[in-house]
Amino acid sequence: MGRYVLKRFLQIIPIFFVVSIVIFAIVRMSPTDPITVILGGKKATEAAIAAVKVKFHFDQPVVVQYLLWMKGIFTGDFGISYKYQQAVSGMIFGRLPVTMGLIAISSVIGIVIAIPAGILCAVRKNTAADRVISVVTIILVSCPVFLTCMLMILVMSKISGAVFTGTYTNVREYFQRLAIPSVALSFSMIALIGRVSRTSMIKELKSNYIETAEAKGLPGRRILFHHAFKNAVIPVITVASIQIGAMIVGSVLVENVFSLPGLGSLLINGINTSDYPIVQGITLLLVGVFLLINLLVDILYAAIDPRIRYE
Amino acid sequence: MNANSIVSIEDLKVNLLTTRGVVCAVRGVSFEIGKGEIHGLVGESGCGKTMTAKSILRLHDEKRTLYGGKILLRESGGAVENVFDLRKEQLQKVRGKEVAMIFQDPMVSLNPLLTIGDQIGEMLRFHTDLSPKEIEAKTLELLETVGIRPAGERSRQYPFEFSGGMAQRIMIAMALSCNPQLLIADESTTALDVTTQAQILDLMKSLQKSIGMSILLITHNFGVVAEICDRASVMYAGKIVETSTVRELFDAPRHPYTQSLIRSIPKSGCAGQRLVTIPGAPPSLLEPIHGCAFAPRCRYAAQRCRTQEPPMCTAGEGHEYACYLPNAGEEADHV
Numbered sequence: 001m002g003r004y005v006l007k008r009f010l011q012i013i014p015i016f017f018v019v020s021i022v023i024f025a026i027v028r029m030s031p032t033d034p035i036t037v038i039l040g041g042k043k044a045t046e047a048a049i050a051a052v053k054v055k056f057h058f059d060q061p062v063v064v065q066y067l068l069w070m071k072g073i074f075t076g077d078f079g080i081s082y083k084y085q086q087a088v089s090g091m092i093f094g095r096l097p098v099t100m101g102l103i104a105i106s107s108v109i110g111i112v113i114a115i116p117a118g119i120l121c122a123v124r125k126n127t128a129a130d131r132v133i134s135v136v137t138i139i140l141v142s143c144p145v146f147l148t149c150m151l152m153i154l155v156m157s158k159i160s161g162a163v164f165t166g167t168y169t170n171v172r173e174y175f176q177r178l179a180i181p182s183v184a185l186s187f188s189m190i191a192l193i194g195r196v197s198r199t200s201m202i203k204e205l206k207s208n209y210i211e212t213a214e215a216k217g218l219p220g221r222r223i224l225f226h227h228a229f230k231n232a233v234i235p236v237i238t239v240a241s242i243q244i245g246a247m248i249v250g251s252v253l254v255e256n257v258f259s260l261p262g263l264g265s266l267l268i269n270g271i272n273t274s275d276y277p278i279v280q281g282i283t284l285l286l287v288g289v290f291l292l293i294n295l296l297v298d299i300l301y302a303a304i305d306p307r308i309r310y311e
Numbered sequence: 312m313n314a315n316s317i318v319s320i321e322d323l324k325v326n327l328l329t330t331r332g333v334v335c336a337v338r339g340v341s342f343e344i345g346k347g348e349i350h351g352l353v354g355e356s357g358c359g360k361t362m363t364a365k366s367i368l369r370l371h372d373e374k375r376t377l378y379g380g381k382i383l384l385r386e387s388g389g390a391v392e393n394v395f396d397l398r399k400e401q402l403q404k405v406r407g408k409e410v411a412m413i414f415q416d417p418m419v420s421l422n423p424l425l426t427i428g429d430q431i432g433e434m435l436r437f438h439t440d441l442s443p444k445e446i447e448a449k450t451l452e453l454l455e456t457v458g459i460r461p462a463g464e465r466s467r468q469y470p471f472e473f474s475g476g477m478a479q480r481i482m483i484a485m486a487l488s489c490n491p492q493l494l495i496a497d498e499s500t501t502a503l504d505v506t507t508q509a510q511i512l513d514l515m516k517s518l519q520k521s522i523g524m525s526i527l528l529i530t531h532n533f534g535v536v537a538e539i540c541d542r543a544s545v546m547y548a549g550k551i552v553e554t555s556t557v558r559e560l561f562d563a564p565r566h567p568y569t570q571s572l573i574r575s576i577p578k579s580g581c582a583g584q585r586l587v588t589i590p591g592a593p594p595s596l597l598e599p600i601h602g603c604a605f606a607p608r609c610r611y612a613a614q615r616c617r618t619q620e621p622p623m624c625t626a627g628e629g630h631e632y633a634c635y636l637p638n639a640g641e642e643a644d645h646v
Contacts, residue, residue: 217406
């Protein structure tokens with residue numbers, strides 16, 4: 001198991017570097033001249049332009065620029081924002097709690113609701129409970145996330161009159177601000193995971209080893225959880241990990257609607273103002289998170305399935 | 312129910328509700344299995360062998376199955392119960408503890424994600440009062456008994472690390488863990504190669520002798536019946552057409568279907584010759600069957616066979632058959 005984890009970890013390192021090169025190259029290919037952005041488009045003196053070139057390493061070859069950027073990444077320095085003239089790392093980490101919190105809370109909500117619902121549907125296949133849950137999941141999966149967000153703001157502010165949007169100042173406010181957006185973001189997760197758990201569970205409950213377990217006279221709960229669920233959860237993990245990736249995109253929309261100070265709005269802003277260090281930094285961070293989630297999923301697979309572990 | 316019997320199946324009917332209609336998979340089956348007896352249940356695919364066997368444990372999806380008749384089971388305490396009268400919890404105690412079952416394909420019958428030690432041990436956990444330590448010791452002992460060594464190491468392995476024959480040995484160890492009265496073996500050697508098949512049959516026979524349990528052996532292979540069974544029932548289209556001791560079944564089969572089956576066993580020394588077959592196909596069980604189900608394929612069938620169902624007749628001690636013309640085939644055989 002230890003060897004397997006190490007192998008998987010070593011595999012993601014080259015991926016990380018290849019993706020970082022692609023991100024760096026794409027940003028360099030943009031037609032906007034960074035010096036214009038940094039100097040705010042004003043007519044600048046030769047001396048000012050020269051100073052900027054040195055400060056942002058434009059006087060160096062592209063390869064050196066890339067290496068300097070990479071060196072910075074590993075020392076926690078993501079470069080300096082063209083527009084704000086401050087450290088990108090500080091801007092990113094100030095906004096990280098909102099985005100990560102949104103994704104984490106909505107994933108937990110999604111998984112905690114969807115898996116039991118899926119199992120219930122599978123066990124009560126084709127009964128009223130199954131049909132009702134199926135209809136609800138179809139509605140949930142069909143609603144675009146920004147629409148649910150707006151509807152929720154409308155309904156919740158009518159009911160309680162409380163403020164659900166904007167920034168936060170303490171931990172309590174943090175969770176208050178994130179609660180509703182997380183619920184909105186979790187809807188697609190609930191729908192998808194619910195469907196997949198149902199299908200996967202139905203398939204496993206039909207398999208031969210379940211018949212063996214029944215013939216052994218095991219209690220229903222034991223058959224359901226110890227035997228069937230362990231097998232059924234593997235595709236659920238796959239879909240959940242993909243869905244968490246999709247949530248990173250979804251969180252951009254949710255942050256926008258709820259005016260939350262998250263990474264999404266910073267990224268959109270950075271793209272609009274051609275603030276490349278911000279775009280590069282956030283994109284690379286998201287890639288890193290994605291790779292780590294994938295690593296975690298691979299480890300989970302191996303923990304559940306011995307056939308993967310011993311490969 | 313006979314005093315010496317472990318199981319008595321009386322006029323068992325199994326109807327399956329499908330989208331295409333009601334399938335009468337078992338249409339009135341009766342037979343008894345004595346204590347310590349190995350009883351074969353023979354017939355071609357789809358004749359209801361497995362349906363009958365699974366009914367003993369009520370393994371069918373009960374939302375889509377209608378049972379008829381009785382299955383009387385003598386429990387280890389001596390009490391006789393009708394399986395169909397049992398409540399869910401009582402049924403769980405019968406399954407595995409009184410009647411154990413092993414299946415056709417051992418590789419898919421074991422849970423791929425659990426160690427074999429875990430899968431054998433959970434039988435003991437739910438059916439006995441043994442402590443975890445005792446369960447582990449008993450599990451290793453069972454593995455040794457079925458010839459899986461070194462038991463300690465192998466008990467921590469997963470099903471994919473075993474061959475088909477080894478996996479079937481594990482299934483047998485699991486089935487025997489609670490000393491059941493009856494072992495149902497559903498085509499349990501069919502998926503194995505001939506050598507392994509012989510080993511598994513030998514193992515089953517020797518274990519059966521030492522434990523003194525009964526076995527219901529489901530097969531379509533007459534060779535297997537000849538090798539290990541004491542008595543056998545031949546099934547056709549959801550009914551038993553003949554039951555007798557194995558010796559009589561081979562020496563003096565009464566029913567034309569049994570005779571045809573025995574004739575179609577390939578014989579050594581007949582290389583290059585066409586194999587004997589039974590013309591036609593079994594009837595659809597979606598439609599009602601009038602008269603003898605085998606009549607359309609039977610070369611001795613008379614008018615009466617097609618309209619009236621032949622009753623069970625006896626030919627000596629413990630030999631029953633359902634045919635009007637019990638000796639027609641024998642004469643033809645000698646021509």
